[in-house]
Amino acid sequence: MSNLLSLHPAVVDARSRLREDRDKARLQHDSGASGQQVCFFWTNAVDNILNDVIAAAAQTAGIDSSLPGISLVAHGGYGRRDLAPYSDIDLMLLYRRSQEPAVIPFARAVAQMIVDSGLQLGFSTRTSRQARSLAWNDPVVFTSLVESRLLAGDENLFRRFRSAFRTGAHSRSRWLIPAIQESRREEQEQFGEITYLLHPNIKRSRGGLRDLQMVRWIGFARYGEAEPEQLHQMHLLTLEDYQSLREGRSFLLRLRNQMHFLAEREDDMLDRAKQIRLAGWAGFQDSDGMLAVEQFMQQFFSFTSDIRYSATHFVESTRNSFAYATKVSRIFSRPLGADYRIGVREIWPTRPQLNAMKEDPSKVIELMLLANNHNRRIDHHTWLTIREAMLRKPPAPPSNETIARFSLLMQQPRKLGPTLRRLHELRVLEQIIPGFKHARYLLQFNEYHKYTVDAHCIRSVQAATEFAESDGILGVAYRNIKNKALLHLTLLIHDLGKGFVEDHSEVGARIADETATLLRLQPDEQEMLVFLVLKHLIMAHTAFRFDLAEKNTIVAFASAVGSVEVLRMLFLVTCADLEAVGPGTLNDWKLNLIKQLYQSTLAEFGEGESGRDGSFVSEVEIRRRTVANLIAKRSPTDWWESQVAKIPMAYLLLLPPEEIVDEMSRLQKLTPEKSIAVWGNFHAQQNATQYVVAVRQEIPIGLFARITGALTSLGLHILSGEVHTQPTEIAWDRFLVEDRDYGGEPPKHRIEEVCAKILASLEADKIATPTYRSVWTNRLESKTLIRNQPTQVRFDNSTSDKYTIITIFAYDRTGLLFDISRTLAKLDLVLHSAKFSTHLDQVVDVFYVTTIELKKIQEATRLYTLRQRLIAAI
Numbered sequence: 001m002s003n004l005l006s007l008h009p010a011v012v013d014a015r016s017r018l019r020e021d022r023d024k025a026r027l028q029h030d031s032g033a034s035g036q037q038v039c040f041f042w043t044n045a046v047d048n049i050l051n052d053v054i055a056a057a058a059q060t061a062g063i064d065s066s067l068p069g070i071s072l073v074a075h076g077g078y079g080r081r082d083l084a085p086y087s088d089i090d091l092m093l094l095y096r097r098s099q100e101p102a103v104i105p106f107a108r109a110v111a112q113m114i115v116d117s118g119l120q121l122g123f124s125t126r127t128s129r130q131a132r133s134l135a136w137n138d139p140v141v142f143t144s145l146v147e148s149r150l151l152a153g154d155e156n157l158f159r160r161f162r163s164a165f166r167t168g169a170h171s172r173s174r175w176l177i178p179a180i181q182e183s184r185r186e187e188q189e190q191f192g193e194i195t196y197l198l199h200p201n202i203k204r205s206r207g208g209l210r211d212l213q214m215v216r217w218i219g220f221a222r223y224g225e226a227e228p229e230q231l232h233q234m235h236l237l238t239l240e241d242y243q244s245l246r247e248g249r250s251f252l253l254r255l256r257n258q259m260h261f262l263a264e265r266e267d268d269m270l271d272r273a274k275q276i277r278l279a280g281w282a283g284f285q286d287s288d289g290m291l292a293v294e295q296f297m298q299q300f301f302s303f304t305s306d307i308r309y310s311a312t313h314f315v316e317s318t319r320n321s322f323a324y325a326t327k328v329s330r331i332f333s334r335p336l337g338a339d340y341r342i343g344v345r346e347i348w349p350t351r352p353q354l355n356a357m358k359e360d361p362s363k364v365i366e367l368m369l370l371a372n373n374h375n376r377r378i379d380h381h382t383w384l385t386i387r388e389a390m391l392r393k394p395p396a397p398p399s400n401e402t403i404a405r406f407s408l409l410m411q412q413p414r415k416l417g418p419t420l421r422r423l424h425e426l427r428v429l430e431q432i433i434p435g436f437k438h439a440r441y442l443l444q445f446n447e448y449h450k451y452t453v454d455a456h457c458i459r460s461v462q463a464a465t466e467f468a469e470s471d472g473i474l475g476v477a478y479r480n481i482k483n484k485a486l487l488h489l490t491l492l493i494h495d496l497g498k499g500f501v502e503d504h505s506e507v508g509a510r511i512a513d514e515t516a517t518l519l520r521l522q523p524d525e526q527e528m529l530v531f532l533v534l535k536h537l538i539m540a541h542t543a544f545r546f547d548l549a550e551k552n553t554i555v556a557f558a559s560a561v562g563s564v565e566v567l568r569m570l571f572l573v574t575c576a577d578l579e580a581v582g583p584g585t586l587n588d589w590k591l592n593l594i595k596q597l598y599q600s601t602l603a604e605f606g607e608g609e610s611g612r613d614g615s616f617v618s619e620v621e622i623r624r625r626t627v628a629n630l631i632a633k634r635s636p637t638d639w640w641e642s643q644v645a646k647i648p649m650a651y652l653l654l655l656p657p658e659e660i661v662d663e664m665s666r667l668q669k670l671t672p673e674k675s676i677a678v679w680g681n682f683h684a685q686q687n688a689t690q691y692v693v694a695v696r697q698e699i700p701i702g703l704f705a706r707i708t709g710a711l712t713s714l715g716l717h718i719l720s721g722e723v724h725t726q727p728t729e730i731a732w733d734r735f736l737v738e739d740r741d742y743g744g745e746p747p748k749h750r751i752e753e754v755c756a757k758i759l760a761s762l763e764a765d766k767i768a769t770p771t772y773r774s775v776w777t778n779r780l781e782s783k784t785l786i787r788n789q790p791t792q793v794r795f796d797n798s799t800s801d802k803y804t805i806i807t808i809f810a811y812d813r814t815g816l817l818f819d820i821s822r823t824l825a826k827l828d829l830v831l832h833s834a835k836f837s838t839h840l841d842q843v844v845d846v847f848y849v850t851t852i853e854l855k856k857i858q859e860a861t862r863l864y865t866l867r868q869r870l871i872a873a874i
Contacts, residue, residue: 007116010056014049014117021045025085026261035253036082043083046119047074047151050089053117054152057110061102067153069099070106071161076122079147080216082209082253085260086267088120090144091151094161097127120266128161132168139179142169143217146226166224173221177318180217184210200304202252202259203268207304209256211311212249222318236317240388241310248307255300270300289500294443301441301452309387309425316380340370347376354382358389361431362402365409368423372415383426390427398432403519406432410485410492417462420492424454433518435496435511442499450582453498460491460580464572473595474575477568486525487569489515490532491576497533509534532569535560539574543593545807545846547833548600549649552799557597558604567605571598587686589720589736592653620649626657631664639668642727650722663692667730670696678758680751688719688736689746693758695731701852702767702825703731704834708817710761713770714754715740718817723834767822770815791874793867797856803832803848804857806866810845810874820845823873827866828852 025042033041054072058065076090077083093110095103103125111123126134135142145165150158169176188206203209215237216226225231232242258281259267259274270278279296286292333343339353347370349357357363364386371378398406409419423429430437442453451459464487467478481487493515497507512533516526538560546553561567574594578586624644631640643664651660666677675696682689693707704723711718721735739746761768796805810816817836824831829849836845850856857863 008056008060008113010053011113011116014053014113017045017049018118021049022085025257029254029257029261035250035255035257038257039082039084039253042085043078043081046078046083046089049117050114051152053113054110057106057113060109060113061106063102063106069096069154069157070094070103071153071155071158072110072151073148073158073161074151075148076144077147079144079149080213081149084253084256084266086263086265087260088122088266089114090122091124092131092145092148093123093125094128094131094153094157095125096157128157128164131161132165135165136168136172136176139176139183142176142221143180143183143213146217146220166220169221170224176221177218177315180214180221181315184214199269199271200300201268202256202270205304207301207308209249209252211307212245212252215245215311215314218315218318231314237310237314238384238388240391241313244306244310248303248310251300251303252307289502294499297443298441298452301443305441313380313384336370336374340367342374342376343379345377346379347371347374348379348382354385357382357386359393360399360402361390361428362399362405364423364426364428365402365405368419369405369409369412372412372419383422386428387426390431393427393431395431395434395437397518402432407485407519410488413465413468413484413488416465416488417458420458420461424458433493433496433515435493435515438499439496444498451580453495456580457492457495460494460573460576461488463579464488464491464576467572467576473598474572477571477598481568481572483525486521486529487572489519490529490536490569490573494533494536494573494577505534505537508536528566528569531566532573535570536573536577539570539594539597540578540590543574543597544590545835545844546799546805547803547835547848548593548596550800552801554597554600554604556799558601561601564602564605567598567601584686588654589650589686592650596649596653620652623652623657627652627660627664630657630661634661639728640664643667646727648722648724651724663694663732667694667726667732670694670730672696676759676762678755678762680755682745682751683736684745686719686736687744688738689716689751689754691735691737691754691758693731693733693735693762695733695762697729697731701828701830702822703762704733704831705767705818705821705825706761706764707733707735707758708821709768709770709815710758711735711737711754712815712818714757716754717814718836721834721836723831725832767825770818791871793870795857795863795867797858800848802854802856803850806847806849806870808845808847808870808874816874817845819873820847820870823869824849827869829857829866830854 021042025038025045028041029038050072054067055065058067063070071094073079073092073094074090075092077087078089078091083089091114093103093107107123107125111121114121114123131141131145135145146169148158148162148165187204187210190204201208215228215231219228219231219236220226223231223234223236225234228237228242228245231237232239237245255278256268258278259270262274262277275297276293279292282296282299284292284295287295333341336342336347338350340347340349347367348354349363349367353363357367367378367382370376409416420429424436424440430440436454439453439457444453444456464478467474469475470478478484490512493512494508495504496511497504497509500507509530512530513526516529521529538557542553542557548554558567561570571594575586575591578590624647627647628641628644631644647660647664655663666679670677677694678691680689680691691711695703697703708718716737716739719736719738721733723731723733726732739750742750791811792807792809794807794809796807799805808820821831824847828851830852831847831849833848834846857866
């Protein structure tokens with residue numbers, strides 16, 4: 001109360017009115033008013049309140065309330081009248097130099113009173129010359145001042161500033177526009193591309209409100225007009241682009257208002273939990289095959305992608321409007337056949353050919369092929385015309401000419417990914433492969449995929465073509481593929497079955513069959529395409545879940561694949577699919593496991609991959625001999641020989657030979673008295689820390705539970721790992737973890753702390769139950785909101801001659817691995833090896849276990865009890 005009494009009456013009144021008017025804006029919003037209406041109402045309410053505050057500040061400063069020689073200018077979103085309920089307001093105090101003595105006390109009073117009223121304020125004090133000088137040198141200042149409007153004060157002063165600002169912007173537009181674009185590119189890099197982000201920023205990410213505003217800023221700089229409606233009337237914005245921008249703005253403003261009202265603060269980050277909540281608010285409901293949130297985000301991506309495309313069109317049109325560059329390109333162009341012309345940088349069709357393209361996708365593909373072959377981009381007007389035509393064109397089976405040219409395109413790795421992306425943007429791709437229409441902007445609601453389904457499929461094709469330049473096994477395998485078009489087609493359609501009730505691989509197989517029929521593939525090509533799409537996950541599943549040293553694992557996989565040709569295709573599909581998920585997904589650990597399975601299966605077929613990388617079997621043996629030779633320089637013994645013979649193939653491929661020898665030296669030092677060694681090191685490529693635990697004990701029951709309990713109790717998120725037993729009962733386990741207390745490499749003392757915690761847990765009398773801070777579960781909050789996959793516990797007693805293989809599918813959560821491993825320990829099961837990793841939102845944990853007598857678990861009642869205990873623990 002005492003604070004209120006010390007405030008100016010105008011400030012107290014402003015506080016009350018702001019609360020009331022914000023409540024009115026909320027009611028208006030909840031009643032279904034558009035985003036523009038609510039923003040306009042709230043902007044006007046703030047205007048009215050600030051005018052009274054400004055008058056009170058003038059009185060306090062002892063100056064005339066008409067503010068001669070002083071203008072209060074709203075700019076940015078406030079100036080544009082797009083003010084969201086909890087956004088900052090941006091004000092500039094513009095003044096004549098002669099008014100400087102009066103400006104200082106007035107500026108101080110008005111800024112303080114506005115902040116005291118409860119608004120977040122961005123405030124500057126400038127002369128007209130200062131404001132313009134700053135704008136010419138800083139694109140952020142320029143774009144903010146483009147949105148200027150007079151709030152209070154000297155109208156003539158503001159009008160003269162605005163006129164000089166418009167004239168100066170036009171004369172400087174040649175370098176102002178690239179500066180605006182570069183500033184926008186930097187912002188996009190910081191906040192990511194909206195179509196592919198899990199947590200888009202609706203204001204700053206690609207396709208967000210900033211792209212809408214960029215049209216205004218560049219329109220003002222080039223043409224002196226910022227309003228899209230006026231730009232359209234001036235024939236500078238096409239009708240389609242104007243409608244896309246207008247509809248997208250309406251959608252995003254209403255969405256942003258809802259986000260602000262929910263948070264009761266400025267909030268533009270659309271994270272997973274908000275996506276679920278907003279899907280319900282937007283009226284979406286779960287349907288067969290698609291969650292409400294997936295439908296909502298598909299709509300979101302549709303709007304933002306159209307905004308991005310239309311904004312890009314306008315910027316490109318503006319670039320082309322500088323007549324000199326266009327004239328030079330046309331003057332120095334030459335004919336390319338009868339239907340095309342080629343310039344310095346661009347290629348374009350003749351008018352008759354462009355008209356033919358509106359109805360014939362084959363001619364669009366022909367133009368794409370010519371552009372690639374001559375390293376030219378297709379001019380903007382041509383793109384615009386094709387897209388407008390394809391949006392209106394009804395679907396129809398592709399013609400023979402379209403099929404022939406599409407097949408030719410798919411055979412050529414060069415620029416294939418970008419070309420398919422542009423065909424998709426132009427709506428040509430769905431004329432050839434109808435399944436792409438369903439997949440457009442389709443969200444995969446999990447923490448695994450970083451891209452929408454359509455973007456992921458195209459990125460996987462691009463990933464495969466980039467393998468062509470690799471010197472390693474991927475490059476060799478890619479170059480040995482004879483039918484590259486079939487490989488590319490497989491990747492292009494492999495995930496189109498998502499968004500339906502059935503398993504996406506089974507739906508995808510039907511789409512593959514239909515696509516093969518449409519494209520008139522040969523029977524053997526059709527059969528292989530269907531198989532590859534149906535089984536596109538089998539290689540990753542086998543590599544990540546099973547012990548690849550087991551002969552039965554390789555035999556079973558080879559039997560499922562059937563031939564070397566299919567195996568090579570599947571290898572490339574698997575790696576490209578993972579590479580296209582997101583940066584760092586195809587890491588060394590995963591690639592080495594897949595390589596191990598690939599080359600072991602090749603050996604099973606009696607073949608090896610030809611090329612500079614050599615065969616896998618020889619590579620493994622060379623590495624094993626290298627380790628043995630390094631050891632021979634030390635003190636070779638029978639112990640070393642037995643250990644080297646049993647080093648897992650995954651370790652041989654993953655670790656440098658010197659590091660393997662150093663680790664094994666630690667194993668050699670283990671004794672009954674000093675039976676434990678723990679160490680850790682940071683892996684920059686995975687941005688994660690690896691902890692290695694070596695324990696010498698006869699029956700390692702509970703060892704895994706103790707280690708996972710220690711790791712999770714310190715807030716470490718276990719990403720992946722392997723458990724392995726060396727001769728003389730030495731458990732040699734490694735865990736790759738994310739340290740949530742550190743953004744990058746943890747300090748040395750942190751690694752030492754974790755090692756000490758693991759050591760203490762292993763030396764304790766019993767398995768301790770870890771405790772977790774609740775803050776560590778926040779990142780998984782959205783995962784717990786939707787769980788449409790059941791927990792599964794599967795047993796396999798046929799793959800391995802020695803072990804029962806337990807495969808567990810469960811949603812990730814803090815402490816899950818500990819609860820599973822403690823359950824196994826309580827049941828006196830010996831864990832011989834394990835693999836664990838995350839697939840989509842689920843963890844996939846595979847344990848090779850026996851009874852304490854080192855026998856498989858085969859009794860039906862014991863298996864039933866084990867399954868129930870595990871499910872209860874999960």
